[in-house]
Amino acid sequence: MNTLQVDLGARSYPIYIGEALLGQAELLKPHIKGRQVLLVSNETVAPLYLEKTLAALTDFETASVILPDGEEYKNLEVLNQIFDTLLHQRFDRQTTLVALGGGVVGDMTGFAAACYQRGVPFIQIPTTLLAQVDSSVGGKTGVNHPLGKNMIGAFYQPQSVLIDIETLHTLEDRQLSAGLAEVIKYGLINDLAFFEWLESHAEELLVRNSQALSFAIARSCHNKAQIVEKDERESGQRVLLNLGHTFGHAIETGLGYGQILHGEAVAIGISLAAQFSARLGWINDTDVTRIKALIEKMRLPTQLPNSLTIEQILELMQVDKKVREGKIRFVLLKDLGVAQIIDQYDPLLLRQIMVNC
Numbered sequence: 001m002n003t004l005q006v007d008l009g010a011r012s013y014p015i016y017i018g019e020a021l022l023g024q025a026e027l028l029k030p031h032i033k034g035r036q037v038l039l040v041s042n043e044t045v046a047p048l049y050l051e052k053t054l055a056a057l058t059d060f061e062t063a064s065v066i067l068p069d070g071e072e073y074k075n076l077e078v079l080n081q082i083f084d085t086l087l088h089q090r091f092d093r094q095t096t097l098v099a100l101g102g103g104v105v106g107d108m109t110g111f112a113a114a115c116y117q118r119g120v121p122f123i124q125i126p127t128t129l130l131a132q133v134d135s136s137v138g139g140k141t142g143v144n145h146p147l148g149k150n151m152i153g154a155f156y157q158p159q160s161v162l163i164d165i166e167t168l169h170t171l172e173d174r175q176l177s178a179g180l181a182e183v184i185k186y187g188l189i190n191d192l193a194f195f196e197w198l199e200s201h202a203e204e205l206l207v208r209n210s211q212a213l214s215f216a217i218a219r220s221c222h223n224k225a226q227i228v229e230k231d232e233r234e235s236g237q238r239v240l241l242n243l244g245h246t247f248g249h250a251i252e253t254g255l256g257y258g259q260i261l262h263g264e265a266v267a268i269g270i271s272l273a274a275q276f277s278a279r280l281g282w283i284n285d286t287d288v289t290r291i292k293a294l295i296e297k298m299r300l301p302t303q304l305p306n307s308l309t310i311e312q313i314l315e316l317m318q319v320d321k322k323v324r325e326g327k328i329r330f331v332l333l334k335d336l337g338v339a340q341i342i343d344q345y346d347p348l349l350l351r352q353i354m355v356n357c
């Protein structure tokens with residue numbers, strides 16, 4: 001097992017990464033404060049891993065909530081199911097919530113924990129690659145609104161993150177690829193050596209070689225932890241983690257939640273951001289080809305969906321959290337492995353990039 005630490009003073013926590021970690025009571029127990037535990041999962045993940053997880057919690061009074069599966073259920077109405085159970089079963093202020101599932105379950109459980117009785121502890125047990133490399137680390141929690149993705153939420157750090165890479169064996173290929181989009185992101189914004197490693201280990205990751213997955217997950221979590229430690233609440237450097245997300249969130253919202261995977265939308269967004277960066281003269285066309293080749297190698301899309309117009313995407317990007325005084329800001333690439341935020345650009349250039357995508 002590999003243990004990383006997210007260093008945030010009183011809010012610091014460990015990330016455990018390894019095989020067969022689910023069911024190891026000693027990894028959960030030290031992070032549970034009271035005697036009550038509410039496990040939150042969904043209808044796909046619960047039949048696979050709920051029993052094993054509950055077996056590690058026999059010292060506690062436990063209950064579980066099984067949410068419907070899908071991005072379209074990441075909303076306030078479904079969130080209420082968690083509060084209903086907590087209140088009906090008289091869970092007190094010492095309750096610990098445990099999120100068992102992908103990013104949707106993790107974001108919703110974390111937000112419920114941030115709100116219930118003004119804040120109870122929670123633990124992340126991410127079971128998708130995307131959640132293991134990104135959403136379970138760093139404390140962003142929340143739900144979607146019909147007008148914008150993740151627009152309602154809170155920064156709220158977990159007590160610990162337990163990553164059992166064996167859970168990835170039941171994940172669909174398409175979901176594995178979606179997670180790889182966020183992995184590529186770390187290489188591009190912060191870690192050229194990792195980007196190069198991904199270029200030469202793509203096949204191993206796609207066939208789920210344990211060593212390759214462990215390395216990629218640990219390196220991604222390390223990169224994310226470093227950024228979050230410097231800028232927990234996204235007032236500066238953390239914004240760079242949004243490479244590809246301005247376009248990506250607009251695509252997800254425009255198509256309707258659940259129509260395209262988050263990682264797929266981010267992959268298209270990264271590809272657009274690369275082209276934008278090249279048009280500004282920051283990276284060259286060979287870099288763009290290299291980035292798109294890696295995205296495609298990971299079986300991810302690079303083209304905008306035909307069903308959305310450029311006008312629609314531009315309008316949706318106006319709801320992005322990075323918008324300042326009506327100006328859409330983009331994370332672009334100054335170089336491979338170096339990201340930068342930009343708010344001064346020619347709007348015509350932005351249109352041209354989207355037309356050509």
Ligand code: NAD
Pocket residue numbers: 042044045048069070071074101102103104105107127128129130131134135136137138139140141150167168169170171172175178262263
């Ligand atoms: P997801 O939670 O919808 O999971 C994808 C699918 O895989 C679901 O059908 C799920 O039930 C299934 N699944 C999960 N684990 C499985 C397993 N081990 N075996 C088989 N099936 C399994 O999607 P996701 O890609 O994990 O997360 C996307 C969400 O994360 C989005 O809502 C996005 O906004 C959010 N996100 C948040 C952050 C953050 O910092 N908080 C970062 C990135 C993404």
Ligand code: GLY
Pocket residue numbers: 134135137138140238241242
């Ligand atoms: N996924 C972006 C962030 O955590 O800041």
